[in-house]
Every structure is written in structure tokens, then in C-alpha cells.
Amino acid sequence: MSKIYVIHENNEWTDHLVVRLQELGVPYELWHLDEGKLDLTSEPSEGIFYNRISASSHTRDHRFAPEYTEAVLAWLERHGRKVINGSRALRLEVSKVNQYMALNGAGVETPATIAAVGKKQILEAAEKLGEDSFITKHNRAGKGQGVQLFHSHEALRQYVEGESFEEPVDGITLLQQYVEAPEPFIIRHEFVGGKFLYGVKVDTSEGFELCPADACSIEDLHCPTDGPSKAKFEILENYRPDFIDSYERFLEQNEVDVAAIEAIEDRDGNVYAYDVNTNTNYNSDAEEVAGVYGMLELARYLESQLKAVTT
Template sequence: MADLAVFYEHPQWFEALFRALDRRGLSWTPIEIQSHTFDPADATLPAPVILNRLAMSSFLRQEEHALFYSQAVLDHWQSLGARVINGAGVLAYDTNKARQLSLFRKAGLDIPRTRVAHRRADVPRLAAEIGYPVMVKVNVGGSGTGMIRYDSAGELEAAVADGLTPVGVDGVALVQEYVPARDGRVIRCEVLDGKLLYALALDGAGSTFDLCPADVCMVDKPTITISAFDPAPKMAAAVERVATLSGLDVGGIEYMIDDRDGRAKFYDLNALSNFVAKPLEVLGWDPHERLVDYLLGEIGARRRAAA
């Protein structure tokens, strides 16, 4: 049996990770999510440590996506004793923006004013409670999809009447105030093992809702510029608090500074937040090496527990 299994959906996104695993000599096996099936009565594990690399945006690439399937199989492996990194508990947040917002509030953080609905007919009433402009978002998002800004009641009511407001794969929608991000900037904080790994400033974020900073994401976003960012200690502590509360092992947490009042508004947790493109240029070091160090530590812990 391999020491590590990597459960993944988008092969191009993980080429750098796979190279790092091979370069460091790890015994690992790939599990392609698309063709995977499992037997709930089978107690065989693919590896004692399993790294989940499911992308929420997989539903954009596959009509028969594996978002909810993955929760079941990861929970199955975890129940058999595997160490699942970003397991089913984390996916329960990753696949639910409404739960993410509740989590941020539990952590004592500000969020955009939001209402959650499961019927399209309720959206105009909720938007009136918040005030325009509003964002209508799908609850299960990925790569900025399913997000539309409406500037007036008439515009939104017409979209509702025509059945054109966003509805996600779970039928849940968020009606959220439009927050003007100061300087058009979003801060993405990457965490690993409950600690801040690095942070990025994504400038020009007002031009697109797709803020993925990885190599394969950047080809169609020339208006986005990315630079290393050093969050204030209280912001780093806030990010780490969210990671601890959610059980997030590795991933991204995003916030922006509301230009109206200068307060940080947290809005997204992403358990598959790809590492930045050209990390040596942006950060001066490669975060994949830190991830492999972490994986080796988890593998060593499993070995000691089994001895």
C-alpha cells in the first residue's frame, strides 16, 4: 500500500504537486475522482493518508460531477481510520457558502449583509431588505461562476420573472450586498495545518469574480495582478481561527476591505485554493515544498500510531 493517496479531479492543476511528491520520493498513488466508485462494505483503504483535492468548480466541467459523492467516500475512508486531509467535514463548508458565512460570524468576523433562500420567488423581497446594488450568488460556487450583480429592483424582478437569476446545484441562493472593495483589492490567505502560510493581494478584483491565482487560471485574467501581502497580526489570527473552527487543513480564506467603512469583510473559504502561479517570483519560495513537508509529517504520525 502507498503511504499517500491524492484524490483529485483536475489533473493540470496538480502537476506541480505531483512533481514535488516524486522529487521528494514519496510513495503515493493517484485517485481520479471522475471514474471512481466505492463499496460501503469494503474496509480496504487506498492509503493511510489521503489528500483531498476536489475542486468546487468541477460541476462546470462535468455534468455528472462528484461534489456530493466525494463527501460520502471521504467520510467512508475516515471512518475506517484514514487521515483524510480536507475531509468530509471541511467539504461541508466548502460546498456551502451560507455555512461559511455563519462560520465567519462564529469566529467574530464581519461579513457582507446576506440573506439565504431556496426559492427564486423570495429573492426580490430579500434584496429589498438589503438594498441595491445586490449580488445574487449560488451557494456552491467555483471559479467565480453563478454570481450576478443587480443594480435595481426592476432589473432583478425581470430576471426572476424570466428565471434567469443564479440557481446552483443545490438549489440554494445567496442575496448579498455589493461590497465595494477598497482599491479593487481582495486578500487571499492560504493556510496549512491551521497556520497562515502566505497571503496574496489580488488587485483589479472588480473586473472579474474568478480570482483563482494558479497558472492554469491566469491565462484569461490579464486585468488581475498578484503580489505577496503581509496581513496585520489580527487578520492573520482571524484567518487561523477560521481554519481551526472549520478543520481546514490546507486552503484559502478571502476577505476585502469595505471602502465605505474600512472594515474587513470575510466572504469565502476554499478548501481547494491552488497555490499561486510563479511562486518563486511572487513569494520567493515554493509552497508545494511546505505542503510535502506537512504530508510527510502526517505519514510519519500514521506510521507511529500503527507501530
């Protein structure tokens, strides 16, 4: 029997999708690919395959999940199976350099960025960037891993040459223009089936770990303020800026069906996309308030794709 195969490496991030698939009565199977074996002479099962492997898998001791998944996706695609977020999406997920080049190719503006390998090269890249304030981040990261803001080149030098320096898992550190927003928030744009679903305003006043999954936000759902507490995640009403068309074009060009694109607006009104998540999660509290449910829309989309291949 044909079914939906969900390729992943984190059980906590599949729970809500499983509930929605069960509600719809759609047959499914979970493939946890932190490790395994693959007979390249075999043929895949019938059905559709939804890839949600994360760039942050190494932070859960699943260091080679993306590499193993890439092998599995090559096998599936070789046999003509329908893959949601296939090998091109995976390459974007694990490399911000790939993301920025693909975004720029679709006419989407990203912050000025220099990629560097080696401590000396990181310091040289900061000088070449020519900014008084700038950000470092890991090329392959997730949940804001490795993101730090520096206001001087001396502070960067002390970090790079000190014991607290954090080596990226792929060795590539990004030096990036610091985009100063007039207010501490970013907008995360959610897409299902390559089409815009909603935008969620994310409070960044407490830092850069912006994972919206319930498993990430149990401890930090609300941030302290002088007045009543406010939700960290808020879905925006009647929100569809003109640049959404270029975001959808980017997804189509790169064969990405399900994703979130995070963007920030500077004081002059310029909008920069700076991160693409192809294993997107949703915040239940924010969705309950807005009455829109990402995992339900995703389950319905997967169901429609399964029906398409079986008929």
C-alpha cells in the first residue's frame, strides 16, 4: 500500500504532524535517519517521501544524519519517487551560503556576508566587511547556533583566539552585516506547497534562538516586560507584503515545497532574508490564537500529493 514516508531525525518535531495525519486517516511511516543502511540495488516502496532533516541534527548527536539522508534521497530520486523537499532542499538546509546564493538568484536581498575557513581568515573577513558592528554565524547551524554580535574587531579577535571559540561543524564561519531593526523582532514566513501560509512575528529581545517548535519554546514562550507578558510568537493578520512573490519564486526555482524564510527590516525599510528552514515547525500557542494550523495544512498537502501519485 502506498503511504507517506516522513524522513527525519528528531521525534519531538514529528509528533504534531503524526497527530494530523492520523486525524485525516492518511497512511504514513516514520524513517528516523540518524543512522542506518541502504541497499543501493533495492527499489524504494511506493508512495511519497517527505524530507524534514534539520541542519541542527549534529546538536542532537546525529552528526551524519544529513549525509545519510542525502544518500537516501539520491536513491529515491533515481527511482523516480515523489520527494517533498528533496536533495536540492537538503543542500539549502545545511548551508547558508547555498541559501544566500539561491535567494539572490531569485531576486531576494540578503545581508552582506563573507564566508571564512580558518581563524586568521575570519579576522581578515571582518576587516573586509568594513562594518563597525557585525554578526558571526555558522554556515550549517540551526536554532541560532553560533550567532554572535560584535561591536568591534578587537572583541572578535579575543573571541576567535580565546577558549570560547566555537568551531562550526562544517568549518565555515560567516561574517555578516548587522541589520539593526527599529524594534526587536523578525518575521518568519511560512510556506506549504510552495505557497505562502502566514507570517509570524518573533520577539528577538532575548536572543537569536528563534525555533518556533513547542519543544524549543516551553521555557521561553513569554519574555519579561514591565507590563503584561507578551507572546514570543504572534501570527500576523492580513499580512502579505509584495516580496512574498519573490520568496515563492525562490522556492519554485529550488524545488522546495515546505519552508520558512526568516527576514528582518532595517530602519530605512529595507527587508533582508537571512535564513531558510526546510524542516519548518510551528508554534501551537500562536496558531491557537490565530486559528490557523501549519501542521494540518501540511498534512492536507501531503495527503493531496499521495492521492496524486496513486491515481
